[in-house]
Amino acid sequence: MERIDCFPVPIFHDNLAWCFPTGPSSVAVVDPGDGLPVARALTARDLTVSHVLITHHHRDHSGGVEVLGRRWNPVLVGPANEDTPIPGMDLTLAGDCTFQAGGQLCQVMQVPGHTRGHVAYLVGNLLFAGDTLFSIGCGRVFEGSPEQMWASLCKLRSLPDSTELLCGHEYTLQNIAFALSLDPGNEALLAFRQECEARLRQAPTVLPSPLGREKLLNPFLRCDEPLVARLLGLEGAAPEKVFRMMRQEKDRF
Numbered sequence: 053m054e055r056i057d058c059f060p061v062p063i064f065h066d067n068l069a070w071c072f073p074t075g076p077s078s079v080a081v082v083d084p085g086d087g088l089p090v091a092r093a094l095t096a097r098d099l100t101v102s103h104v105l106i107t108h109h110h111r112d113h114s115g116g117v118e119v120l121g122r123r124w125n126p127v128l129v130g131p132a133n134e135d136t137p138i139p140g141m142d143l144t145l146a147g148d149c150t151f152q153a154g155g156q157l158c159q160v161m162q163v164p165g166h167t168r169g170h171v172a173y174l175v176g177n178l179l180f181a182g183d184t185l186f187s188i189g190c191g192r193v194f195e196g197s198p199e200q201m202w203a204s205l206c207k208l209r210s211l212p213d214s215t216e217l218l219c220g221h222e223y224t225l226q227n228i229a230f231a232l233s234l235d236p237g238n239e240a241l242l243a244f245r246q247e248c249e250a251r252l253r254q255a256p257t258v259l260p261s262p263l264g265r266e267k268l269l270n271p272f273l274r275c276d277e278p279l280v281a282r283l284l285g286l287e288g289a290a291p292e293k294v295f296r297m298m299r300q301e302k303d304r305f
């Protein structure tokens with residue numbers, strides 16, 4: 053598969069707006085929570101915005117739509133099933149479907165849980181997961197149920213190991229701290245923490261993270277492993293129950 057070059061624009065404290073090419077001098081922007089830093093970064097690179105892709109209605113992901121819309125008049129794409137509709141969308145996505153953003157075919161995956169209509173976008177091997185899946189973590193369950201969120205995580209987990217995970221926030225170190233609180237002796241997590249600390253001294257994010265690594269190290273993707281159920285004192289419990297308790301513990305962490 054052809055490698056697609058994408059790059060992040062850091063916004064606010066820890067949000068990431070991701071840009072990928074749709075033509076020789078145009079990009080699609082995923083989750084621009086703030087339009088000004090994105091416009092500045094793209095202008096500096098002589099790029100224009102052809103498409104804006106929103107994963108969910110939270111303003112720290114969608115708040116930059118007006119600024120980018122006025123500047124470049126891009127096609128605005130977002131979820132259809134949100135409790136709070138996102139104004140001004142040209143294309144709303146009600147089911148799993150595909151659409152074309154310039155030269156890129158974008159595959160839409162409905163992943164409810166963080167919000168009711170949350171979608172993820174798969175473009176080549178790039179997975180823009182918004183606030184559903186983070187490196188070594190997952191989003192809070194605000195509007196959906198834990199069962200729904202677990203099903204959404206399983207859906208993302210079913211993608212190939214070579215898929216590159218790109219998230220709406222850089223939360224990796226906090227997530228590793230929580231994962232190690234469950235599983236303090238996990239050597240692979242300890243090694244990954246060291247790698248992340250070094251990388252974050254040079255760059256605003258450690259992402260992308262290969263999904264193959266997430267399947268091995270992200271506790272929220274491992275709720276159906278007996279070892280993980282045991283770490284939570286839930287030996288033999290259904291994965292939904294393990295997920296629910298893990299998420300509750302993370303909310304209090």
Ligand SMILES: [Zn+2]
Binds near residue numbers: 108110113166183
């Ligand atoms: Zn959110």
